Amino acid sequence: MDRQSFYKMMKGQTGLDYEVYLNSDALLSLQKPFDEFCNKDELQFQIVHQVEELWMKLMAYTLLDIDEYMVEKNTNRITTLFGRVDLLQSMMNEQLALLETMSPKEYQQIRLALGNGSGQESPGFRVLIRMGPLLWDTFKTHYLDADGKTVESIYDSEYSHCDAYKVAECLAQFDAMFQRFGYRHMQLIARSIGFGAQSLKGRAVDLLQAGIRRQFYPELWAIRDTMTDTWGGEYGKVRDALGKPDK
Numbered sequence: 001m002d003r004q005s006f007y008k009m010m011k012g013q014t015g016l017d018y019e020v021y022l023n024s025d026a027l028l029s030l031q032k033p034f035d036e037f038c039n040k041d042e043l044q045f046q047i048v049h050q051v052e053e054l055w056m057k058l059m060a061y062t063l064l065d066i067d068e069y070m071v072e073k074n075t076n077r078i079t080t081l082f083g084r085v086d087l088l089q090s091m092m093n094e095q096l097a098l099l100e101t102m103s104p105k106e107y108q109q110i111r112l113a114l115g116n117g118s119g120q121e122s123p124g125f126r127v128l129i130r131m132g133p134l135l136w137d138t139f140k141t142h143y144l145d146a147d148g149k150t151v152e153s154i155y156d157s158e159y160s161h162c163d164a165y166k167v168a169e170c171l172a173q174f175d176a177m178f179q180r181f182g183y184r185h186m187q188l189i190a191r192s193i194g195f196g197a198q199s200l201k202g203r204a205v206d207l208l209q210a211g212i213r214r215q216f217y218p219e220l221w222a223i224r225d226t227m228t229d230t231w232g233g234e235y236g237k238v239r240d241a242l243g244k245p246d247k
Contacts, residue, residue, distance in 0.1 A: 004034075038113045041106045048098050049122075056124025059088045063131045070138045075163040082170035089177040093184045100191055107192040128178070132216030135171060143167055155223045156230075168220055175216045182214070 010028050019025060031046045062081050069077045099107075143164040144150060154165045189195070215221055 038109045039106050041102045042110055042113065044098060044102070045110050048095055051095065052092055053122065053124045055088050055092050056122070056128060059085055060124065060127045060131055062088070063128075063135060067131075067135055067138050070135070070142055070167070073142055073163070075166060078167055079170055082174060085174055086177060089174075089181060093177075093181055096184055096188050099188055102192065104192055104194075111193065129214075132175070132178070135174075136217055139167060139171060151219050151223050152226070156227055171217050172220045175220070178216065179214070 030050060031043055034043075037043060062085055066078055066081050066085075069081070102110075144154075147164070149158070149164055151168070153159075154162060154168060159165070
């Protein structure tokens with residue numbers, strides 16, 4: 001099959017129910033025509049990033065559902081939906097490996113076609129950045145303040161693996177996975193265009209490096225520090241070895 005025949009078939013437009021429901025003719029027309037690619041890897045580059053946007057759209061939509069269920073304190077539904085979010089973030093991380101099959105030379109050619117664009121301009125990414133604090137405010141209002149609880153009490157002094165604790169751990173997992181995506185993205189940048197180039201200073205790479213230090217929920221990470229320091233003060237920062245010393 002020649003490329004033009006393949007391109008024509010991939011346009012769809014048969015009028016079959018599957019194509020109509022998925023609007024596949026529009027979906028498959030969102031990539032450049034073959035004869036406009038700057039190189040043969042540009043189709044992969046476009047599709048990976050378009051799929052990322054779709055996953056982030058679904059993730060943000062799911063997080064809105066979670067926010068509503070937090071108001072209802074429907075913990076079972078919340079934990080189930082956070083499981084979906086975890087899977088979405090895992091898939092986002094895994095598919096970045098596709099871009100690592102490109103050579104640095106091919107990546108540089110695509111950068112010219114991209115102009116000054118970067119992942120920081122992603123609409124899905126920008127929405128998720130806003131969703132993080134929104135979820136915390138709802139959690140604090142309905143799972144902590146409403147019941148006279150604090151992060152310290154649900155994790156330490158009144159620990160009972162209660163619903164507030166379970167939702168807090170879901171938030172921590174979401175936060176950790178989002179940080180992992182940022183780090184994974186940084187690895188991709190290092191492999192494709194590097195970090196030390198003068199043309200990148202003050203631009204997307206610096207923003208990414210700042211982004212991987214972002215924590216949506218510093219209170220949930222700080223409680224671990226506090227508990228460890230308290231435990232160390234009671235049991236000693238340095239403890240005797242478990243094995244018996246040799247005589």
